[in-house]
Amino acid sequence: MPEPQKTFLRYHLRAETLCLGERIRGGVFRPCSPVFRYTTLTGSLTSAFSASSPVHAVARFLPGNSDSNRLETLTFAPHDRSRFISVIPLQIEYFANADAELFILKTDESARYPRRLQFSMGAMRSKGFGRCEIEFEKEVTCGNPTRGRLCVRLPDTQDVKTVFGVRNVLTARYGYLFSPTNASSGTYVKSLFEGSTIFAYPIILHPRDKSE
């Protein structure tokens, strides 16, 4: 029986600075995740589109010239306003000139999303990081899952895997992503991390593994 097809809305995503903060504490260095996380995108877009249900979205960086998607570091000295002192400077890793493609599952609701949108995503938003601009380009239809290396972070839950056509997980790289349960709390859910070898729609696989 042929696989049911799914359609995704492909947007071009740009951001001058984008800090996809890794969940690392205890140091003065705040590293940046090398790939997009489903949970970050879904949270930001659901809020940006004021969607009534979670927006299923993934994104991957585009190979481009040497000026785009550069990992850079900013040294930042936070100020403790309550004590009127500057605390130990932080080093923040971020993507400069982020250039990526964003895929949103097409639904009745998402089909009505604006073609162009500005929103904020990621860490250090209050300091001006993560101001993204997306622009609709085309619809992409995915049929049969193909084999490749995952290039995003995705919860290992059936509903998310179904959306992105994840079938066989051949070699899993697991980790945990934070999933909010309400405005102030959440849990960590088992997730597939980049580098896992899986059968899935090409939009979440490393572009060099399989041409779409």
Next chain:
Amino acid sequence: MYIAEATESGDKMSIAEFHDIGKIVNWFALGLQRRRADGWFDEAEPHDFEKCKDPTWSVNFNAPVWESIYRKDEEICPAHFPDSSNWFIVSLADGLAASMRRLPEEEVGGQSIYGRHCLWTGKTEPDLRLKQTEELKELISYLNGNPAWEATDRRYSRILHTRAECAVPGLNVATLHSHSALTGKLFRVLQPVAWDAARKQRPWGAAFKAVEHERIVLLSLKVEFSQQPFRTRDLAIFGARRQAIAEAVSRFGDNVLIQYANSIVGFFLSDTAADDLVESFQKHGFTVSLVKAQQHTLGDLNSIGVDDALSKGRSSALYPALPDVIEPPLCENCQMAHGQHRWPADFLASRGDLSPAARTRISSISWAAVRSQDFDESDRTRLAEWLEEWAEERLCLRCFDLRRTAPPLIRLARWDTGKVAWARISLDLPELEAALRQLHIAYIKAQASRISDDLLSRKLPVRLPLLADFIDDYKRMINLWRERLADSFGQENVEEIDEGLVCVKLTEAPGAIRLLEIYRDLLAAHFPKLLELEAAPVRFALSISPAKHPFFVNWRFLESSQASVAVQLIGSGKAEIPINHLDALVRVIRQGGRHSFHRLRSIARTSKALAEIMLDDRRERDQTMEELRSISPLGMDFESLMTLANLAET
């Protein structure tokens, strides 16, 4: 430990290792092998001591090692070892250790070459075999005493390491030492299934038929961890991994055919036994990247090699049990479990040198609320460093235990300022097989006077003894690497974290370039032929950062780098250097020209073509630009060059 366990274990049956000991004798020089006038031998080399059965040689046929040597003799074995199957099991192990798809000798030919040709140095060892009758008699007398293999390996070490396991020109690429040690291991693994087969059946063909359908399990695995160490204490995970591997190798000694760093190639007779090995790592919380060959039998190994079997094997990553959902807080180190422990509060609360009142206070309030004035003088002194340095972290039980029991990395802990270099040398098994295959086919073409037509069109097998010899040399290079670093930077500035992974304190520029040069020199001395290849089985990754920069940022780069030489300069950029151009690049960046590189990079960010034109224009006036022009088409972009130029000043 990579081939044989270097222990004098009295209970370990080590007769199989002796099966080819006759190959250390030059039978022709002793007048025991005939040669024709045209230089070709008239008979096969009698290395199974066929010419020594006469009583004048005083062979004590009852000594167990002779059963292994006379395994093919239809008179001696049945007469002296009537109830034994060892003759068969040794032959079976010999076939697997040598061939696991050995090239049929009839496919290549020419005058025998007894010295082993090293594919990665391009040198052929001298023929050091025993040439005196007295030496042969001494060997026989020694074997009559039924010696341990380890002692024999030491006594005849030089010959065992220079004599090729197979003297056919082109096939003389593995040492007799590796072949013998592997045969011993396989012999002990096969004993349980093959003992009965040979007791009931004789000769070889019938006995083999009885076991050829026995299932075997071949696997290759890497032991990995999820921890993302950012504190010096958390580097204890490397030590814990080394210990887990050492325990597994000790427990599954003969099943582990090859082991280096965190990799193992294993041979088992059942899935259960293979699973036991994997579980021994999982139970310590490690992840195992496993490649398991598909269903194979002993008979299959006559037609497929280990390299083939594993390349078509199934890959998987096996984790310890992972819950679907973890309630906060998450362990801040491994991020794979609930962080139920507070660090350092729970650790300090269990310390006996603090007063009960201090311990109660620490465990009852949040760490952020702990103040030095809450404690008396003696407790305050003991707690001073903790109160100054540590913020509270949540850790799972395993990470908490690791950090609690971590032996201190004394030097690293002292390096507060300046820059450090994290350097890692690693080995990639599939790439190694590809490189050895390429070097071997080139050697066969150069050596053999007769090569069958279809040999060169087939994929050449890479045999285990050859891999073992390589890993032997690789480990030697790693040891030398450590010594050279200590000589160059001073022992007090080098901290060894793991096999092939070191941290070096950079006290004066250009320390980073010195690291590259030391590596280049070692590689040129130990593996010069690898410098001529595209493939990069041995990899070098270098990450330079401030001393207190989180380790895992460096580790992420060192672990994931796939280039033959990869460099990361935190705050500056990354560069990948093709191994065959390392020399030229080091020369160029040592010449300076940082300003030119900087300008070129800036131009290239707008237009790469314009930067190329600029480079062309200036090369006639500038020696550095001239050299740069010659290496720029080799995969180096202007960003990478800038990183390397910065490296030269680090």
